[in-house]
Amino acid sequence: MLELRFHSRGGQGGVIAGKVLSVAIFKEGRYVQAFPTFGVERRAAPVMAFVRIDDEPIRIRTQIYNPDHIIILDQSLFNMLDVTQGLKKGGTILINTEKKPEDFDFGPDYKVVTIDASTIAAKHGLGSVTQPIVNTSILGAIAKVLKVVKIESVIAAIEEDIPAKTEANAAAAKEAYEVAVG
Amino acid sequence: MQKVLTGNQSAAWGAMCAQAQVVSAYPITPQTTIIEELADLVAKGLLDAKFIKVESEHSAMAGCIGAQATGARTFTATSSQGLALMHEELHWAALARLPIVMADVNRAMAPGWSIWTDQNDSLSQRDTGWLQFYCESNQEVLDTVIQAYKIAESVDLPVMLVLDAFFLSHTYEAVEIPGQEATRKYLPPYKPSIYLDVKDPHAFGGIVPQDVYMEFRYKMQVAMNEALDVSVKADEDYKAMFGRGYGVIEQYRMDDADTILVTSGTVASTTRAVIDDMKAKGQSVGMLKMKMLRPFPADLVREALEGRKRVAVLDRNICPGMGGIWSQEIRNALYHTPESKRPDVYGYIVGLGGRDVTPEVIEKIALDVQERPIKDGEQVWIGLKE
Numbered sequence: 001m002l003e004l005r006f007h008s009r010g011g012q013g014g015v016i017a018g019k020v021l022s023v024a025i026f027k028e029g030r031y032v033q034a035f036p037t038f039g040v041e042r043r044a045a046p047v048m049a050f051v052r053i054d055d056e057p058i059r060i061r062t063q064i065y066n067p068d069h070i071i072i073l074d075q076s077l078f079n080m081l082d083v084t085q086g087l088k089k090g091g092t093i094l095i096n097t098e099k100k101p102e103d104f105d106f107g108p109d110y111k112v113v114t115i116d117a118s119t120i121a122a123k124h125g126l127g128s129v130t131q132p133i134v135n136t137s138i139l140g141a142i143a144k145v146l147k148v149v150k151i152e153s154v155i156a157a158i159e160e161d162i163p164a165k166t167e168a169n170a171a172a173a174k175e176a177y178e179v180a181v182g
Numbered sequence: 183m184q185k186v187l188t189g190n191q192s193a194a195w196g197a198m199c200a201q202a203q204v205v206s207a208y209p210i211t212p213q214t215t216i217i218e219e220l221a222d223l224v225a226k227g228l229l230d231a232k233f234i235k236v237e238s239e240h241s242a243m244a245g246c247i248g249a250q251a252t253g254a255r256t257f258t259a260t261s262s263q264g265l266a267l268m269h270e271e272l273h274w275a276a277l278a279r280l281p282i283v284m285a286d287v288n289r290a291m292a293p294g295w296s297i298w299t300d301q302n303d304s305l306s307q308r309d310t311g312w313l314q315f316y317c318e319s320n321q322e323v324l325d326t327v328i329q330a331y332k333i334a335e336s337v338d339l340p341v342m343l344v345l346d347a348f349f350l351s352h353t354y355e356a357v358e359i360p361g362q363e364a365t366r367k368y369l370p371p372y373k374p375s376i377y378l379d380v381k382d383p384h385a386f387g388g389i390v391p392q393d394v395y396m397e398f399r400y401k402m403q404v405a406m407n408e409a410l411d412v413s414v415k416a417d418e419d420y421k422a423m424f425g426r427g428y429g430v431i432e433q434y435r436m437d438d439a440d441t442i443l444v445t446s447g448t449v450a451s452t453t454r455a456v457i458d459d460m461k462a463k464g465q466s467v468g469m470l471k472m473k474m475l476r477p478f479p480a481d482l483v484r485e486a487l488e489g490r491k492r493v494a495v496l497d498r499n500i501c502p503g504m505g506g507i508w509s510q511e512i513r514n515a516l517y518h519t520p521e522s523k524r525p526d527v528y529g530y531i532v533g534l535g536g537r538d539v540t541p542e543v544i545e546k547i548a549l550d551v552q553e554r555p556i557k558d559g560e561q562v563w564i565g566l567k568e
Binding site for chain 1: 540
């Protein structure tokens with residue numbers, strides 16, 4: 001079983017990212033479970049979302065404490081949260097930032113990958129320049145970097161599940177997939 | 183058709199498959215997305231139902247009672263304080279013998295204010311005359327809504343199905359949706375023998391004098407007793423038609439196990455994985471999943487537990503001054519078992535107010551119960567902070 005944890009702020013689409021990823025994985029015939037932080041969602045408040053992926057039916061129904069990988073949609077969360085808490089050794093930290101991986105130091109146990117999803121999302125007109133909705137760009141990067149899902153499945157899930165600006169969301173996911181360094 | 187749905191959406195799609203004709207509901211976290219989804223299904227024309235917006239949960243149930251009395255199939259959903267506000271109408275629905283189906287998203291009672299799961303809301307309605315079913319997956323939620331109508335309309339009693347807040351209500355997973363056409367073969371349209379009809383006026387719910395009230399209650403008790411076999415058969419028929427069945431209780435890998443964990447809701451799902459791990463390590467453990475609370479399947483429980491050494495009941499609820507509610511029910515069912523075959527019954531209080539019941543917690547209980555003297559094991563609180 002593979003477990004992912006998303007960190008975002010309310011309004012960035014972190015919860016929908018988990019949902020769309022679950023649809024993409026379902027389309028590949030695997031078992032998946034996706035859920036948000038069990039809390040009260042407010043705009044700009046720190047939000048977590050979780051995804052479990054397996055080839056067998058998933059029976060564990062608890063929150064995720066030791067994810068295999070972490071996806072961070074908003075780098076300002078580093079200032080207020082221990083975002084790597086519980087991350088398994090060898091795990092990847094995928095960060096939405098304009099910075100380079102070497103600008104971050106999480107020690108030798110983790111791999112850091114960066115993607116400028118905010119710029120990609122803004123370029124495709126998703127959200128505003130100051131508050132881009134980065135979830136679909138991040139999904140493209142996940143397909144490339146974490147290799148847990150095919151980009152074609154992500155695009156199909158976006159087409160099925162994101163009714164607003166569907167084409168722009170699909171294009172943002174594709175662009176992130178192409179530029180991400182896995 | 184398979185779709186990725188939350189538990190709440192699964193409840194709504196169950197009502198859609200069953201072709202509920204009237205939805206009367208009031209929103210409350212974490213139930214809100216059930217009625218949002220139903221409103222959406224009605225607006226899109228996928229469910230041909232009248233959606234009644236009301237000003238409280240009390241009115242939501244009153245709306246269902248009125249509509250059901252005219253011969254319409256009704257559905258509603260609520261949670262926690264909302265269910266408590268419905269309490270008076272719950273008695274009314276049951277005593278009026280109206281086969282209403284309702285989903286309750288288990289949420290702890292306040293204060294302290296909580297939106298997270300435990301079973302006190304639904305369990306404290308156990309004496310109202312509603313059947314109650316506890317679900318562990320989104321698929322089971324959807325399937326149980328459909329079965330609930332079949333059962334309710336066979337015995338003229340209302341059915342409450344229960345799902346854990348967040349652990350099911352807000353969790354996405356793939357769910358098979360049978361659709362209206364296939365469901366209709368299992369569940370024909372609702373045709374009550376008695377209903378309100380303007381062309382043939384009658385009054386329902388009038389005063390019942392002392393010489394007949396007891397008979398009303400007796401008939402209800404007879405119907406409740408019948409509801410057990412009706413529920414078992416409804417599940418078997420469903421399985422024959424759709425390939426999925428759950429049983430009113432389920433023995434999971436109990437074979438000759440000495441130690442049995444009794445679970446309900448999503449804890450049952452997680453416990454399956456724990457049982458598999460512990461069995462692989464040579465432990466003699468198994469699980470009894472309780473799906474049905476009312477009518478209480480006492481004979482089936484007794485049959486499953488007789489001859490075991492010990493039983494640990496995991497209660498995500500607390501009856502103050504008495505203890506865990508499932509453990510009371512289990513002890514009661516075993517009272518007539520001869521002492522030589524009667525297991526020790528330990529009550530464990532877990533997961534109140536949404537505290538996570540992890541595999542570690544469950545394994546700890548399975549090990550603790552094997553060491554603990556029974557006199558100290560009446561009620562054990564797990565994971566309390568100092």
